[in-house]
Amino acid sequence: MTGSALEAVLRRDRWIVGGAIAIMVALAWAYVLWLANDMDMGGMDMTGFRMIPAGIGIMLPASEPWRAIEFAYVFLMWAVMMVGMMAPSAAPMVLMYARVGRHGRARGQPFAATGWFAAGYLLAWSGFSLLATCLQWFVERTALLDSRMAIDNHLLGAIVLIAAGVYQWTPLKSACLAQCQSPLMFLMRHGGFRGDLQGCLLLGLRHGGYCVGCCWALMALLFVGGVMSVMWIAILTLLVLFEKLTPVGRWIARAAGIACSAAGAWMLVSPPQ
Secondary structure: OOOHHHHHHHHHHHHHHHHHHHHHHHHHHHHHHHHHHHOOOOOOOOEEEEEEEOOOOOEEEOOOOOOOHHHHHHHHHHHHHHHHHHHHHHHHHHHHHHHHHHOOOOOOOOOOHHHHHHHHHHHHHHHHHHHHHHHHHHHHHHOOEEEOEEEOOOHHHHHHHHHHHHHHHOOOHHHHHHHOHHHHHHHOOOOOOOOOOOHHHHHHHHHHHHHHHHHHHHHHHHHOOOOOOOOHHHHHHHHHHHHHHHHHHHHHHHHHHHHHHHHHHHHHHOOOO
């Protein structure tokens, strides 16, 4: 295959993979907006009740224990929300994987391998979603979560903000962010393109693990601003994008850490509303 022909194929691959990611992100955001609209009760007093994020207006007394179906709905909410928030910043890595695969096997079809790589990445965030669901259940059971799925405790909210801010300055955050910022370097360090299903899946899972290590503290801030707050979700999505995709991403992360710590300190000294 000549250089010009290969370049044409690579451009086609980018359009196909990029289009698939864009569709997936659009569907995830549509689902999140649908849930947020369903849970917005127009100022109705929700004291003593909680909404189940199912999109069909299910409301239960706050004192009633969770059922299996509610746990499933909450997990689905977190998993889809993580797709909408994290897939845009993972797009360069997925596109790079497809490109390396095409270069390595000019006559092959790297789309299946790229799909399994992306599946491994999403599997890592699904694991985080499961942990977030368990945490939400625990916080809700201890009566520390309000109807907006936000922490209803001044001290706990301040602690979460400060902890997230401090984490932004840790070596672990920097190490994970470095892996997310350099897709080609990540592939070179971990064996490059994998043609087998297991290798693709495990490599995607490893990259997803770095991504979780980079962003889990920021995702925990959803409990401060409200898990179903569309504005808060959008702000954190943009922050993750700027951290990973800009040359000054590390300084953006540290600036965000200072802002979170300052907001948490202000909450500690200010009286509860």
